[in-house]
Amino acid sequence: MFTEARFNTSQFDVTPFKAHGYLDARFDGNIAWHEATGPFNLEFVHTLKKTLQALHTVVKPVGRWAEIVVVNESAIMSLAAYEAMDQMIGCLLKQGRAASAFAHVSGADVEGRTVMAIRYEKLFNKHNLPYRSFDNMQEAETWVTQILQE
Numbered sequence: 001m002f003t004e005a006r007f008n009t010s011q012f013d014v015t016p017f018k019a020h021g022y023l024d025a026r027f028d029g030n031i032a033w034h035e036a037t038g039p040f041n042l043e044f045v046h047t048l049k050k051t052l053q054a055l056h057t058v059v060k061p062v063g064r065w066a067e068i069v070v071v072n073e074s075a076i077m078s079l080a081a082y083e084a085m086d087q088m089i090g091c092l093l094k095q096g097r098a099a100s101a102f103a104h105v106s107g108a109d110v111e112g113r114t115v116m117a118i119r120y121e122k123l124f125n126k127h128n129l130p131y132r133s134f135d136n137m138q139e140a141e142t143w144v145t146q147i148l149q150e
Contacts (some may be wrong), residue, residue: 019043021077023069025055030065030148032099039111040075041125045084063102066144070137071106074117082119101130101147103140113121 021040026033032055077085092098102124106113117133124131130147134140 002022017043019047023048023051024052027055027059032067032142034066034067034069036069037072039076040081041124042080042084045081048114049088064148066148067099068103068140069106071104071110074111076112077108077116085149089123093127098129101144103132103144105137105140107135
């Protein structure tokens with residue numbers, strides 16, 4: 001198991017332009033729990049990268065672990081942000097710091113959830129990482145637990 005730690009994207013203002021989107025990140029056990037509010041732009045992904053670096057510095061995850069992201073308001077992400085996310089995942093994989101599975105949870109009221117779930121599925125498939133989108137937390141937790149036990 002890992003140490004518990006918590007950070008958020010507002011702690012890491014790394015660009016001259018305002019980040020659109022917010023993420024609260026914490027580790028508890030072998031799951032990184034994220035609460036995100038969109039829409040998301042490129043500057044958000046830069047702050048996300050710094051947030052995850054800080055989290056991983058404290059927690060230093062090894063072995064199998066997963067991320068569960070609860071998305072609020074909007075799942076929409078600009079193309080530039082999506083491409084930066086693709087690069088970030090590639091870097092995390094090369095560094096051995098990528099999660100073993102990724103689950104997104106969003107309600108029917110979240111703008112763009114269906115479109116972005118399809119895009120995220122393509123993104124994670126490209127990197128050979130398990131990904132699923134859910135509309136409730138219980139299903140996401142069950143799936144992540146199954147993946148971690150494999």
